[in-house]
Amino acid sequence: FFFLMIRRPPRSTQSRSSAASDVYKRQVHGDVIPEEMSIETRLKAKLAEYRTDLQIGTRFDEKMSYFLTTSLINYEFERLTGQTFAAEEFQDAVRNYVPSGHTFKAFPIQMVTKDISKIFRALKNAPKCDEIMRTKGDQVYFAIKVRIVPYPEKIFALWISVAVRYLSIE
DSSP states (O other), X not given: OOOOOOOOOOOSOOOHHHHHXXXXXXXXXXXXXXXXXXXXXXXXXXXXXXXXXXXXXXXXXXXXXXXXXXXXXHHHHHHHHSOOOSHHHHHHHHHHHSOTTEEEEEEEEEESOOOHHHHHHHHHHSHHHHHHHTOOSEEEEEEEEEEEEEEGGGEEEEEEEEEEEEEOOO
């Protein structure tokens, strides 16, 4: 699919928490938050349009989107170091938030483009993500979270997570 070569900046220590902090600092201090929010807003509109074409309503859960932040930070950290960070905390947060009897599914993907049409096409072409985006049931709520990790020389990693929670109607 995509190839992205990244030069990892040096760290002052080799501890896991320091490396995680480095990843987080690059995200926040790169002044990418407005761009992340813009991409999220446009992806939500695309998802709602896609589901409208399928004659399915769409509702979003902003609190669930917040939980996805930890997972996206963890995916980039794992990609850089080969180690996971805060995976258990994310799983606990989801378990505590998702109501009893509901199902939670999420699909993360890393992209090297900020083009919304290309991103949404990649999401639709991923069978697991398309399954999430087509979810039917009772009390269906979606979340979309975007994280841009900037690196030197205008290189970036764009992480997107599309999630759904629902009460199955079978």
